[in-house]
Amino acid sequence: MRPIYLDCHATTPMDQRVLAQMLPFFSEYFGNASSVGHLYGWEAQAGIKQAREIIAIAINAKETEIIFTSGATEANNLAIKGVAEAYFDKGKHIISVQTEHKAVIEPCEYLQELGFEVTFLPVAENGLLSLDLLRNSIRDDTILVSVMAANNEIGVLQPIGKIGQICHEREVLFHTDCAQAIGKIPLDVESMNIDLMSLTAHKIYGPKGVGALYVRRRNPRVRLASQIQGGGQEKKLRSGTLCTPNIVGFGKAVEIAIALMETDNEKQKKLRNYLWNQLKNLEGVKLNGDLKQRLAGNLNISIQGVDGSALLLALQPVVAVSSGSACTSESTKPSHVLTALGHSKSLAQASLRFGIGRFNTLTEIETVAQETKKAIIALRNFH
Numbered sequence: 001m002r003p004i005y006l007d008c009h010a011t012t013p014m015d016q017r018v019l020a021q022m023l024p025f026f027s028e029y030f031g032n033a034s035s036v037g038h039l040y041g042w043e044a045q046a047g048i049k050q051a052r053e054i055i056a057i058a059i060n061a062k063e064t065e066i067i068f069t070s071g072a073t074e075a076n077n078l079a080i081k082g083v084a085e086a087y088f089d090k091g092k093h094i095i096s097v098q099t100e101h102k103a104v105i106e107p108c109e110y111l112q113e114l115g116f117e118v119t120f121l122p123v124a125e126n127g128l129l130s131l132d133l134l135r136n137s138i139r140d141d142t143i144l145v146s147v148m149a150a151n152n153e154i155g156v157l158q159p160i161g162k163i164g165q166i167c168h169e170r171e172v173l174f175h176t177d178c179a180q181a182i183g184k185i186p187l188d189v190e191s192m193n194i195d196l197m198s199l200t201a202h203k204i205y206g207p208k209g210v211g212a213l214y215v216r217r218r219n220p221r222v223r224l225a226s227q228i229q230g231g232g233q234e235k236k237l238r239s240g241t242l243c244t245p246n247i248v249g250f251g252k253a254v255e256i257a258i259a260l261m262e263t264d265n266e267k268q269k270k271l272r273n274y275l276w277n278q279l280k281n282l283e284g285v286k287l288n289g290d291l292k293q294r295l296a297g298n299l300n301i302s303i304q305g306v307d308g309s310a311l312l313l314a315l316q317p318v319v320a321v322s323s324g325s326a327c328t329s330e331s332t333k334p335s336h337v338l339t340a341l342g343h344s345k346s347l348a349q350a351s352l353r354f355g356i357g358r359f360n361t362l363t364e365i366e367t368v369a370q371e372t373k374k375a376i377i378a379l380r381n382f383h
Contacts, residue, residue, distance in 0.1 A: 006355055068212050076175075080108060098121065164193030182257070323353065
């Protein structure tokens with residue numbers, strides 16, 4: 001028996017409908033979308049155009065504003081470094097948040113080495129950013145604010161629309177990492193005043209290795225310095241032959257996620273609440289992040305008096321779950337997100353992130369709840 005999969009913030013199993021849409025583009029419609037002189041190139045172009053339209057409609061953008069990348073990490077790098085290079089004559093100050101994904105924090109730290117100044121704002125104990133703190137941190141030389149919509153560890157949803165409004169009032173560009181948000185919460189680049197948005201496919205039952213960056217083309221028109229030069233694909237912002245099957249799969253994954261958003265969320269929230277209700281009465285179990293302002297499928301808890309690695313080991317045969325971000329799980333350091341909430345190193349390390357997805361069942365969640373309780377009690381008795 002394979003363990004029950006509850007790590008959907010790390011990645012998701014591909015939806016069979018997505019796979020079915022992709023398969024012909026590996027063997028039958030295998031052309032290069034840059035080959036504009038024959039049928040094979042046109043077929044690839046048509047598949048990519050359709051995916052671009054689906055993604056644009058999902059976030060209320062124009063098709064021409066969607067730039068395909070290898071994933072959200074590359075999209076974040078293109079947004080942050082691209083703005084820094086294009087606008088450094090205007091200023092060298094960037095604002096982000098302590099609980100951002102490493103794919104935002106590390107490009108910002110790289111820019112610090114080049115002479116840029118980055119302010120990493122703290123969050124409250126519930127993981128939410130203070131809007132007043134943000135407002136007061138913007139300076140005349142601030143060129144970019146980067147705040148993720150949905151946190152990949154604690155699932156907290158930041159007030160993206162209000163943040164965008166503050167940025168536009170001060171004429172500062174606003175970038176948001178929406179890798180965990182697309183298809184799970186409504187996104188609208190116009191009403192939310194978003195200038196740059198990073199997306200990925202593999203968090204919404206699509207393929208790995210493909211993402212996108214939304215780049216606003218009007219009011220204001222955002223300038224970006226390309227980070228990958230070559231054949232001039234994607235409006236010269238991201239050169240390289242486009243991976244047509246992945247892009248087609250990305251489009252299909254977004255289409256399904258938007259159609260199922262309400263029912264997926266309702267189901268996942270019920271399963272999440274059941275799991276939390278089963279675990280919350282155990283002594284020393286603490287919820288990480290705001291319970292209301294969070295992704296429906298996210299439950300992140302810390303357990304006092306338990307060794308985190310021993311707990312993961314005890315649960316391995318039963319449930320596939322992580323103790324933090326999958327992108328940094330090889331590190332023995334405590335989660336930077338949980339320490340930003342004020343947790344001690346030991347409490348941060350004794351945490352579990354349950355990522356409930358589209359295909360999980362109540363029977364699975366009941367088993368996980370039971371086995372998690374058993375493991376916590378056993379480990380405490382052992383000590």
